[in-house]
Amino acid sequence: MNFKNNLKNNLENSFENNCKKCQKDAHCCIFKKNVGFTFVGIKDAKRIKQLIKKDYDYFLDYSPVSKEIVVCLKNCDPALEGALRYSQLDKHNNILRLKTKKDGRCIFLDKQNHCDIYSIRPNICRIYPFWAVELIDGKIKVIPHDIQSKCGVIKSLVKRQNNEQKEKEIDEILSREEKSEIKKIFKQIKMEDLFYKKNIIKFIKDNDLIKDNSFIKDKKQN
Ligand code: SF4
Ligand code: SF4
Numbered sequence: 001m002n003f004k005n006n007l008k009n010n011l012e013n014s015f016e017n018n019c020k021k022c023q024k025d026a027h028c029c030i031f032k033k034n035v036g037f038t039f040v041g042i043k044d045a046k047r048i049k050q051l052i053k054k055d056y057d058y059f060l061d062y063s064p065v066s067k068e069i070v071v072c073l074k075n076c077d078p079a080l081e082g083a084l085r086y087s088q089l090d091k092h093n094n095i096l097r098l099k100t101k102k103d104g105r106c107i108f109l110d111k112q113n114h115c116d117i118y119s120i121r122p123n124i125c126r127i128y129p130f131w132a133v134e135l136i137d138g139k140i141k142v143i144p145h146d147i148q149s150k151c152g153v154i155k156s157l158v159k160r161q162n163n164e165q166k167e168k169e170i171d172e173i174l175s176r177e178e179k180s181e182i183k184k185i186f187k188q189i190k191m192e193d194l195f196y197k198k199n200i201i202k203f204i205k206d207n208d209l210i211k212d213n214s215f216i217k218d219k220k221q222n
Helices: 009-019 042-052 067-074 081-088 123-127 152-163 176-206 214-221
Strands: 130-134 140-144
Touching: 009 152, 042 176, 067 081, 081 176, 123 130, 123 176, 130 176, 140 176
Parallel strands: none
Antiparallel strands: 130 140
16 A cells, blocks of 8 residues: 555565555455445545645545445454444444545555555555554554455565564564554554544534435434
8 A cells, every 4th residue: 555654674665565566356445346445534634635625525435334344344353443443433334434436446546556645645544554452551562454464565574474484473573663653653543533533523514525414413312
């Protein structure tokens, strides 16, 4: 996913080598058969709008996700992103996300598979293909975003370790610098979650992002 950021050497090379040849059915910016989405926080959305100078309607989708997605999020490992997204669905299974084209490509993915809004992409794009968990002692541990990842970056990191006959977790493979960057983004995602839950109804209403406002009435009645 064009993830270079401030990450250095090892990981940066892995993105360079793998993202260019990533298969459509594995690519993190392409959602075939509508089986995934890119979450956008309110702050992400504001930042993008400000820079691309287009209305929210151009890139935001606040419609119900498919039943398949709801089941998938509901059954997700509680530590992974899916569980967080499940907690953000409203009563009608709406969640704020980036629009996709008919072929499932993110609206910002160009023909050469480059991100048009790379420097201002949503936080989830900045952390992918990694995620993190908060341990009981308060420490944060970096993990792969998916349990069985098809992502070439994750595979190459794991493979490299296997060649060295070592069994290490992603958290042990990455450099301190890389982990620190990922943890910083993870903390922002957690903070964004609180802000999102508190403000999403107002944001949708203020920006007229859904024509049928029945979900807003439902919320008010609760
Ligand atoms: S899934 Fe992995 S290899 Fe493919 S584009 Fe995304 S980060 Fe790169
Ligand atoms: S915003 Fe950019 S990095 Fe994120 S899914 Fe879209 S194309 Fe990929």
